Amino acid sequence: MADLPVSPPTLDEQAAQALRGILDDPALPVGSTAAGPDGPRIAALREAHDFVSSQKLAVTAAWSPEAAGALVDSLARIDPTLAATLRWHATLAPFLSALPASRPRNALLGNIRRGELFTWATAVGAWTWRDGSAPDAERPLGRADGEIESDEFPGLYDTVLLWEPSASALVALPTHRARLSWEPVEPPTADAGRRWKITLTRVTIHADELVRLETDPRTSPAWREPGGAWPEPGAAWPEPEA
Amino acid sequence: MTAPVSSRRPTGQHEWEATFGRDANGRPVPPKRHVLVLANVLGRPGDTAARHLEAGLAALEERYGYGRDGLLSTVGWGQTWWDQHTEQVGLIGAPSRMSRWEDPVLEQPSAIFHFASDHQDVLDDARETLFGGGDLAQGEYLTVIDVRNGFVGTGLPAQALPSLGIPASSPLLLGFHSVHRGSQATEESITIGSGPLAGGTTAHVSRIELAVERWHALDRDEQAALLFSPTHTAAQVEALTDDAPSDYPKYEQTVAEYGIVGHAQAAARARVNNVPVINRRDFATLDEGRPGTHFVALQRELRDFNNTRAIMNGADGTDYHRGVGARRRNGINAFFDVTRRATFGLPSRAHRAYPSRRS
Numbered sequence: 193m194a195d196l197p198v199s200p201p202t203l204d205e206q207a208a209q210a211l212r213g214i215l216d217d218p219a220l221p222v223g224s225t226a227a228g229p230d231g232p233r234i235a236a237l238r239e240a241h242d243f244v245s246s247q248k249l250a251v252t253a254a255w256s257p258e259a260a261g262a263l264v265d266s267l268a269r270i271d272p273t274l275a276a277t278l279r280w281h282a283t284l285a286p287f288l289s290a291l292p293a294s295r296p297r298n299a300l301l302g303n304i305r306r307g308e309l310f311t312w313a314t315a316v317g318a319w320t321w322r323d324g325s326a327p328d329a330e331r332p333l334g335r336a337d338g339e340i341e342s343d344e345f346p347g348l349y350d351t352v353l354l355w356e357p358s359a360s361a362l363v364a365l366p367t368h369r370a371r372l373s374w375e376p377v378e379p380p381t382a383d384a385g386r387r388w389k390i391t392l393t394r395v396t397i398h399a400d401e402l403v404r405l406e407t408d409p410r411t412s413p414a415w416r417e418p419g420g421a422w423p424e425p426g427a428a429w430p431e432p433e434a
Numbered sequence: 435m436t437a438p439v440s441s442r443r444p445t446g447q448h449e450w451e452a453t454f455g456r457d458a459n460g461r462p463v464p465p466k467r468h469v470l471v472l473a474n475v476l477g478r479p480g481d482t483a484a485r486h487l488e489a490g491l492a493a494l495e496e497r498y499g500y501g502r503d504g505l506l507s508t509v510g511w512g513q514t515w516w517d518q519h520t521e522q523v524g525l526i527g528a529p530s531r532m533s534r535w536e537d538p539v540l541e542q543p544s545a546i547f548h549f550a551s552d553h554q555d556v557l558d559d560a561r562e563t564l565f566g567g568g569d570l571a572q573g574e575y576l577t578v579i580d581v582r583n584g585f586v587g588t589g590l591p592a593q594a595l596p597s598l599g600i601p602a603s604s605p606l607l608l609g610f611h612s613v614h615r616g617s618q619a620t621e622e623s624i625t626i627g628s629g630p631l632a633g634g635t636t637a638h639v640s641r642i643e644l645a646v647e648r649w650h651a652l653d654r655d656e657q658a659a660l661l662f663s664p665t666h667t668a669a670q671v672e673a674l675t676d677d678a679p680s681d682y683p684k685y686e687q688t689v690a691e692y693g694i695v696g697h698a699q700a701a702a703r704a705r706v707n708n709v710p711v712i713n714r715r716d717f718a719t720l721d722e723g724r725p726g727t728h729f730v731a732l733q734r735e736l737r738d739f740n741n742t743r744a745i746m747n748g749a750d751g752t753d754y755h756r757g758v759g760a761r762r763r764n765g766i767n768a769f770f771d772v773t774r775r776a777t778f779g780l781p782s783r784a785h786r787a788y789p790s791r792r793s
Contacts, residue, residue, distance in 0.1 A: 206756040219645070219761050219768030221535070239768075242535055242760035246752040347537055368531045370540070 203249050203266045211270050214239050228376070230386055233273075234345045240274050241309055241348045248307040250278060253285035257416065260286045277344050279418035280312045284353055288403070290414045296403045300364055303351065313354035313365075314387070315341035326359035327399040334399070336363075338392040346374045346388055355409060361402035362409060371395050443500055445633045447508040447783050448713075448732050449621050450550070453501030457588070459675040462613055465502040465550035466587040468717045469557045470639065470728060471565060472543040472580040472776070473572075475515065479788045483575040487787040490570040494560050498551070505560060506550045509786045510637045510778030515544045520790040522630050527736055529638070529775035532743045533767075534760060538640065541776040543579055546639060548715070548730060582641070584719035584728050591718055595725060598650040603672070607646055607718045607725055608766070609654075610661055610671055619713045624734045630790045633782030635732050638739040641719075641774035643726040649769045660765055663696035664688060689754040697765030701746035711738040726770075736777055 218236035228234070244250050244267075253260035260282035268275035285304050291297050304310065319338040321327075327334030340354055352365045365372070372395050377387040409415050444452075454462045491507065498504035516525045529540045549560045563570050565578050585594070591607045592600045600609050624635045649657065654668035662671050663681055665688055681688065682702040689695055704711060715730040733739050748765050751758045761768040781789040 204756070210757050210759060210762065214759065214762055219648070221643075221645075221771040238535055239759070239761055243752075243762065245534065246749060246760040247756065347535075350534070370528060370530065 202252070203263070203270075207243075207247055207249060208266075208270050211240055211243060211274070214243055215271050215274065230345075230376075234348070237274060237277055238345070238348055240271070241277070244278070245307040245309050245350070248305075250281055250285070250309060251305055251307065253278075253282045254289045254301060254304050255286070256289075257286045277348055278309065280343075281310045281349075283416050283418050284310045284312060287409065287412075287414055287416075291403065291405075294403065296364070296400050299400060300351070300403065308350035309348065310351045310353055311342055311344060311346070311349040313340040313352050313390070314343045316354055316356070317341065317389075319354075319356055319358075321358070322394065326356065326361065326402060327397060329399060332399040334397050335394045336392050336397055337394060340365075340390045340392075341377065342374070342388045342390060344388070345386075346390055352390065356402075357408065359402055359404075360406065361404045363397065364401045364403065365390075365392075365395070365397070366401075369395050443495060443783055445782050445784070446621065446625055446635065447780055447786055448624070448635050450506045450715075451621055453506065455502065461611060461675055462618075463502070464586055464613070464715065464717075465506060466552045466585055466590065467554045467557055468548065468550045468584050468586070468715075468728070469561060470580075470582040470730070471547040471549075471561060471578055472541070472582075473545045473547070473565075473576040473578050475519065475544040475788075476575055476577055478519065479575045479791065480793075484787040484791070486570075486575065487564075487572055490564045490572060491786065493570055494563055497559075498556055502550075502552045504551065505556050507560070508548045508637070508780050510546045510548070510639075510780045511789060512541075512543050512545065512776060512778050514542045515788075516779065516790070519788070520630070520792060522790050525630060526636065526777055526779045529777045532740065532772070532775070533747050535767075536772045538772045538775045541774055543776060545576065546637070546776065546778050548637075550715075582719065582721055582728050584717040584721070586717040594718070594720060595646065598646055600650065601672075606716075607644055607727070608649060608661060608769075609657060611674065612716070613714065617710060619710045619733065619738075621713065623709070623711075624713050624732050624738075626734055630785075631779045631781055633784075634780045635734060636736050636739075637778040637780055638729075638731045638733070638736060639776045639778065640729045640731075640772050641721075641726065642729050643724050643771045643773055645769045645771075646725045649766075659692070659694050659696060660763075660769075661697050663699040664692035664694040665696075686754050689751050689758060693755040693757040693763055695748040695751035695758055695764040697746065697748075697767075700748040700751065700765055701742060704742035704745040710742075712742050732780070 215236055218239045220232060220235045250263060253263050264275050264279060264282045267278060288297055288300050317339040322335040342352060346367050349367055352367060354363050356363045371393045374388050374390045377389050380386040451462060454464055457463050494505060513526045513528050516522045528542060531538060549557050551557050564572050587605050589602050591604055592602045604610060606612055626632055626634055658666055658668040658671045665681060682699050685699055685703060711733055713732040716727050719726055719728050731739050751764050758764055
């Protein structure tokens with residue numbers, strides 16, 4: 193991946209020690225997050241994510257599926273829960289890297305290179321474009337209403353990616369976007385644990401936040417569900433364009 | 435020291451500082467007691483409503499002198515007012531989340547009233563006059579959605595939370611002075627020159643919760659390092675009367691050497707020609723039993739606040755030392771949480787009542 197740094201920050205012992213310190217003795221927020229369900233756990237993970245993001249420790253995930261797997265493994269040696277919260281990032285970053293170059297795809301990779309952390313909308317319950325269709329080059333700004341789900345607290349991430357079939361595009365939804373809110377889905381399920389409903393009300397989305405694909409990315413040979421087997425080195429990952 | 439009280443009211447509602455007086459060390463002394471009243475308008479207030487509000491505000495000004503020993507006030511108007519009731523759509527932008535770790539309620543009340551005085555009974559009377567049941571009450575046109583109270587002044591935090599061991603000399607909950615000579619944007623510099631807010635300014639109002647118990651478990655030098663700069667001790671900081679020792683040109687070097695971001699040092703990088711661009715009117719609070727701060731920041735443009743806050747976050751501190759995180763060892767980031775944000779335009783005094791309304 194020629195457009196990524198040659199020597200990205202690595203999870204060295206000093207960073208690992210800092211992460212252990214955060215998870216052992218987090219600076220629990222005194223306000224909203226910790227007051228919610230599962231608050232102390234979320235707060236500790238959020239601070240750990242802040243550290244991972246600010247130190248750009250997850251940048252390597254975009255290099256290759258092997259690098260992404262190695263990142264998750266190294267995080268799991270520090271804290272398996274922390275590693276689990278980054279498994280979607282470790283899936284999505286190499287997947288995006290493997291897509292053909294385009295302005296939206298390149299912008300997302302740039303964000304990952306700056307330390308942003310991504311997750312996946314595990315369910316899309318509703319999605320409507322206020323103007324009847326997704327934004328495009330002629331009409332670059334669109335507004336969407338919708339309800340999607342995440343399998344972790346959305347505030348841990350910078351961006352939620354979702355598949356929007358009517359636009360045939362991956363939508364990159366920044367979690368800090370105005371008129372976007374989230375709440376826990378009650379009750380937690382035994383198999384999937386706590387899920388979060390993310391509600392969009394007239395949320396502005398730019399055409400450059402849509403990565404156009406021909407098919408649902410989950411049907412791509414390059415797609416790997418978190419927890420699934422990582423592809424063997426050199427396996428059927430499409431070659432990225434320059 | 436007795437603060438001056440005047441019958442003269444300046445053009446700008448925000449022009450309070452001439453009345454502050456100074457403490458024995460020459461530091462400005464803001465009013466001790468504050469109340470913020472957030473309100474929404476009812477219906478479409480017209481000339482009658484404007485005259486009624488102005489009459490209420492003028493009556494309070496007639497009743498009390500202008501200054502700490504009397505009453506200081508501002509009335510600000512939020513995005514919903516400007517966008518829904520005036521032709522100035524977009525004049526005031528909506529508040530937004532300003533760090534990766536915060537989830538504030540982004541509020542959009544129509545208006546905010548800020549009353550300040552050294553005397554709680556004056557604030558109580560101001561609130562009762564405008565939002566109680568008397569002739570000057572504004573209930574026909576405004577509905578109160580929140581009231582926030584607080585204090586700032588030497589000894590008040592120690593009295594409010596005696597178990598924490600906050601120094602009696604401190605005016606704020608974190609145990610140090612935050613306002614020194616030269617550490618604020620001047621009122622003149624934040625005054626808007628033209629347009630619907632000519633003679634006025636903008637305000638960003640946030641509710642911050644502070645982890646005071648964890649903070650005061652640190653020793654004073656640790657606090658000074660995180661709050662100001664790791665190159666300074668608590669004793670040095672306590673003796674300050676002039677600008678804080680931010681040494682911000684040495685920010686990178688200091689972070690690399692000490693593995694600590696100093697809050698003041700990081701934030702000072704937002705200055706323009708070493709002059710701050712925001713004027714802080716923050717005060718401590720125990721509202722809802724949660725110790726914290728009502729952070730009222732005045733600035734010529736809301737982006738001045740946004741820039742200051744973004745730089746204060748010290749997000750680049752992590753570039754200079756691997757032990758520094760977004761919150762860990764990074765200023766006071768690990769000790770506060772912004773739970774509410776709101777933005778307002780403060781018109782000049784002459785236009786403070788339902789400004790620029792459509793006819």
